[in-house]
Amino acid sequence: MSAAPNSAHPPFVLLHGGRHGGWCWKRVASALRQAGHMVYTPTLTGLGERSHLLNPDIGLDVHVQDLVATFEFEDIEDAVLVAHSYGGMVACGAMERISDRVRRIVFLDAHLPRTGESHSDLVGPTRAAEHVAMAERGGEGWYIPPSDASWYGVTDPDDAAWVNSRTTSQPLKTYQDPVGGTERAWSHPGMFIECVPSSLQPHILERARKRHAEDPAFPYRLLHATHDAMVTAPEAVTELLLEATTGG
Template sequence: MERIADRVRSLVLFDAHLPRTGESHGDMVGPARAAKHVEMAENGGEGWYIPTSDASWYGVTDPEHAAWVNRHTTAQPLKTYQDPVGNTDRAWSHPGMFIECVPSTLEPHALDRVRKRHADDPAFQYRVLEASHDAMVTDPEAVTELLLEAVDIA
């Protein structure tokens, strides 16, 4: 966003986290979840990546959909969760929408700070979608409606 904000009508955070400048994903989800990421990398990711999770962990229950998701997921480098981000000021000041998917497979306390931060920020419209984290697979119509709504935020 620091480079392209003038070309972005609205920023949509779909069941995601937006760190402040200098924060990492681990800062946002807390030490317990950050330690779990390290454990996952050590146990199944050669110490540097987090192996993929089965789509069912994200709430995808249809076997055909789960198989499709599983074929398309890739491992996540651990450092993307640990390294502090650069400047996010333009992202935080840009009109946008934060969409939280519920229920979440993450521990509630790991998300409390993030939810409150986005819900309280006047630059963001805050929406709750009763769908899995992979709602684009499990409820594409609802996702489409929210994305169309986000177009008009600016």
């Protein structure tokens, strides 16, 4: 079914972060559909319900192609693309090929790389080394095992059990690979939502705040919620995403 342009109810493409899957958007996706929007929640190769495909060769380029293919095979146009956390790496890389299909890109506590940067570059050497150590300890040297839901700020027992039952391992290569061009992502109309307190490194937030100060098409919003806000504060996330359909 083609997602034809609809100025009042554009489709949403909700992209998850590291070690998550499309499942994490369940509550937000339901609310957006109730508001009249088509919603797509792709899962990147090797994660979530596609975890049976996990292998050492999965890199950032595979995940970029996953997102591009979603737009192409679903005929998605005029969409609001929402990227969470690591998903910002994927979305920025994919925008070089899908920017003409995207109305607005929303970064939900997400990484905002420049051309040639990797996730490891953005998190810094200490955290990058921790990822390598996690892979060495419990991931055969090439994948990062899941972290407890509390790492993402999920503390409600029922929510934590749900998240812990669905998070999966992340190929280390996806964090170490440099992204290709990101110029279109940086020049495209967008919005940045910082979850307070954010799990992102300060310089990531400084980038987004600087762009907001210089670019009126790039509003910056604070959301008093945990990093996994789509799980812990779905109503507030939905409200901000609906705001993004009209320019923020």
